[in-house]
Amino acid sequence: MTDTLAENGEARIIAAILAGQKDLFHDLIRPYERHVYVMTFAILKNEADAEEVTQEAFLKAWRALASFRAEARFSTWLVSIALNEARGRLRRKNQAPTDSIDETHEDGTPHVSPALLRDWREIPSEMLERAEVRSLLRAAIDNLPLIYREIFLLRDLEELSVNECAATLGISVSAAKVRLHRARLLLQKDLAPQLKHLNPKRRWFPWS
Structure with missing residues (x-):
């Protein structure tokens, strides 16, 4: 119920923004600012890069807001934008991890025995x-x-x-x-x- 109410509230805010109340955009993204930054920082491992990518993601979300179709939650859509921005920054800086792993599956992913391991x-x-x-x-x-x-x-x-x-x-x-x-x-x-x-x-x- 709470999620549904939140999504309905976001839908109203988005409609208002698209109708011209642009100042509401910060209200829309405020609940997700820290989460987006933490995620981009964990991927990029650099505070300055994470801050820039977070701002770029919000700017891209602002510019593309009219294309949001509510097929997914707004938070999911926003995180997807931020993730793509972080990936792009990694590619440009050639910082993508190149872990050397002795034991791998056929798809190149590392082998870890699940025996006795718990969540x-x-x-x-x-x-x-x-x-x-x-x-x-x-x-x-x-x-x-x-x-x-x-x-x-x-x-x-x-x-x-x-x-x-x-x-x-x-x-x-x-x-x-x-x-x-x-x-x-x-x-x-x-x-x-x-x-x-x-x-x-x-x-x-x-x-x-």
Whole structure:
């Protein structure tokens, strides 16, 4: 119900903007400003680039607002624009990650055994409040190959549905599910030894 009310409210704001009340555009994007910046920063790993890309995404959304057809949520449409802008910036700066991976699947994605690994969100919530764990999690996200970092950010930061993630990334739903699963496994693999070092007495994972 809340989502529906929010979407109806956004639809009215968009209609008003297109009718000439241009000053309402900031009200429209305000709820998403931080999320868009955090996502672009996580992809670009540079504050100045993230700020520029975020502003470019909002400007592009402003210019293209009349083309928004409400087939997806406005937030999904906005995130898609920001993601494309961030990808473009990476291409122009030749900063796309080129991770060297010894074990890979036939499609070139890294192989991670799912045995005994559990969803990253099962890390005890009280520990996530600790600065050390938040810092480790940010670093682990930064270390993800781009295709996994994107899906993780869209699903677990932006909280898009898997279908919305797939549409935003231009991939199939099944591919989105596979990427998300592998992203979480890679995070677990990266975080496990560090979390054990942080608190060796805590049973962080089923195999410990």
